[in-house]
Amino acid sequence: MxxxxxxxxxxxxxxxxxxxxPWQNTxxxxxxxxxxxxxxxxQVSTVLGYYDRFLALWPxxxxxxxxxxxxVLAQWAGLGYYSRARNLHRxxxxxxxAHGGTFPRQAEVLATLPGIGRSTAAAIAGFCFxxxxxxxxxxxKRVLTRALNWEGDLSVTRHxxxxxxxxxxLVPEQGADMPAYxxxxxxxxxxxxxxxxxxxxxxxxxxxxxxxxxxxAAELPVKTRKxxxxxxxxxxxxxxxxxxxxxxxxxxxxxxxGLWTFPMWASEGAALRVQQALQPERVDTQPPxxxxxxxxxxxxxxxxxxxxxxxxxxxxxxxxxAADPVAAMEPVAAGPSPRSAEGxxxxxxxxxxxxxxxxx
DNA sequence: AATTCGGGGGC
DNA sequence: GCCCCAGAATT
Numbered sequence: 614m615x616x617x618x619x620x621x622x623x624x625x626x627x628x629x630x631x632x633x634x635p636w637q638n639t640x641x642x643x644x645x646x647x648x649x650x651x652x653x654x655x656q657v658s659t660v661l662g663y664y665d666r667f668l669a670l671w672p673x674x675x676x677x678x679x680x681x682x683x684x685v686l687a688q689w690a691g692l693g694y695y696s697r698a699r700n701l702h703r704x705x706x707x708x709x710x711a712h713g714g715t716f717p718r719q720a721e722v723l724a725t726l727p728g729i730g731r732s733t734a735a736a737i738a739g740f741c742f743x744x745x746x747x748x749x750x751x752x753x754k755r756v757l758t759r760a761l762n763w764e765g766d767l768s769v770t771r772h773x774x775x776x777x778x779x780x781x782x783l784v785p786e787q788g789a790d791m792p793a794y795x796x797x798x799x800x801x802x803x804x805x806x807x808x809x810x811x812x813x814x815x816x817x818x819x820x821x822x823x824x825x826x827x828x829x830a831a832e833l834p835v836k837t838r839k840x841x842x843x844x845x846x847x848x849x850x851x852x853x854x855x856x857x858x859x860x861x862x863x864x865x866x867x868x869x870x871g872l873w874t875f876p877m878w879a880s881e882g883a884a885l886r887v888q889q890a891l892q893p894e895r896v897d898t899q900p901p902x903x904x905x906x907x908x909x910x911x912x913x914x915x916x917x918x919x920x921x922x923x924x925x926x927x928x929x930x931x932x933x934x935a936a937d938p939v940a941a942m943e944p945v946a947a948g949p950s951p952r953s954a955e956g957x958x959x960x961x962x963x964x965x966x967x968x969x970x971x972x973x
Numbered sequence: 974a975a976t977t978c979g980g981g982g983g984c
Numbered sequence: 985g986c987c988c989c990a991g992a993a994t995t
Binding site: 654655656658659691692693694695696697768769770809838867868869870904905906907908963964 | 974975976977978979980981982983984
Binding site: 636650651653654657696697700729731733750752799808836 | 988
């Protein structure tokens with residue numbers, strides 16, 4: 614028989630897994646939780662800088678809870694999936710107000726908190742509290758479907774449920790092995806059982822892997838989901854007037870919720886009419902860029918305007934906000950307002966606007 | 974059950 | 985171009 618799959622994985626992780634990521638070598642649930650949220654659908658290399666910055670700014674969950682949502686969003690800017698930042702903030706406040714500033718220890722309770730689903734709850738409970746519950750992230754789905762040579766379509770819900778059950782059966786008997794086991798699942802998927810060209814010769818499960826035996830490991834998992842992106846086109850005006858820049862905050866739902874952008878219009882004509890009303894001294898119209906989001910190709914046009922001091926920008930923008938839906942400015946949470954350079958630095962801008970503002 | 978949320982890495 | 989990434993919440 615030999616060692617079980619979980620025993621093999623635990624031994625392998627201790628010898629060959631990753632041990633020096635910034636969120637490892639701690640059982641502080643705050644640090645583990647913060648890393649797990651940032652790492653949702655996001656690669657390790659992308660998270661590194663953000664993680665250290667958040668910890669430096671907010672060393673404890675109480676510090677984070679005491680921050681404003683705007684501060685958190687500004688620090689999260691560029692990382693994507695901004696509902697994570699909103700839920701991060703809500704979760705910190707819930708931990709403080711409903712749990713006395715201490716994270717709950719059971720996965721089932723953790724999963725009731727904002728932004729913590731079943732997999733993240735299991736990661737926290739396993740890493741910090743030795744609870745015998747399984748994660749099920751992209752790594753585990755790939756590792757498991759290959760090890761079991763299981764060809765179920767992952768876009769089908771009941772297949773996911775089946776995988777949860779299969780993964781649950783594999784957890785180690787000893788709670789003390791849970792941190793290494795959970796990390797092992799992640800490390801195996803990230804470093805050996807990779808999406809393409811898996812390094813099966815290095816795999817601790819190689820003797821048992823049914824996918825490898827069938828010669829199908831590299832073709833799993835099966836996912837039929839086809840992604841069709843819609844297209845949207847917007848015209849942005851970068852309005853500068855006497856050292857100030859006009860910005861608007863996006864509504865608290867939808868794409869880039871709560872972040873800041875230049876005022877935007879859904880038609881070229883509407884933007885041009887506003888541009889004309891502003892009587893700019895200089896106009897710099899840049900080639901459009903296509904910003905790719907998960908479900909959207911967003912074509913963004915940008916004209917940079919220098920507007921004389923005597924022009925009432927506020928009035929022009931308000932009139933455009935109030936215009937009929939076709940000609941109106943795109944919806945904002947709060948009316949556009951001018952910001953100094955220092956003020957701009959405290960706001961969160963989506964990646965393409967960040968690039969424009971910093972000159973790439 | 975299907976959609977909606979970003980942005981970057983790697984090939 | 986394509987798929988993937990320490991997924992969750994919403995509809």
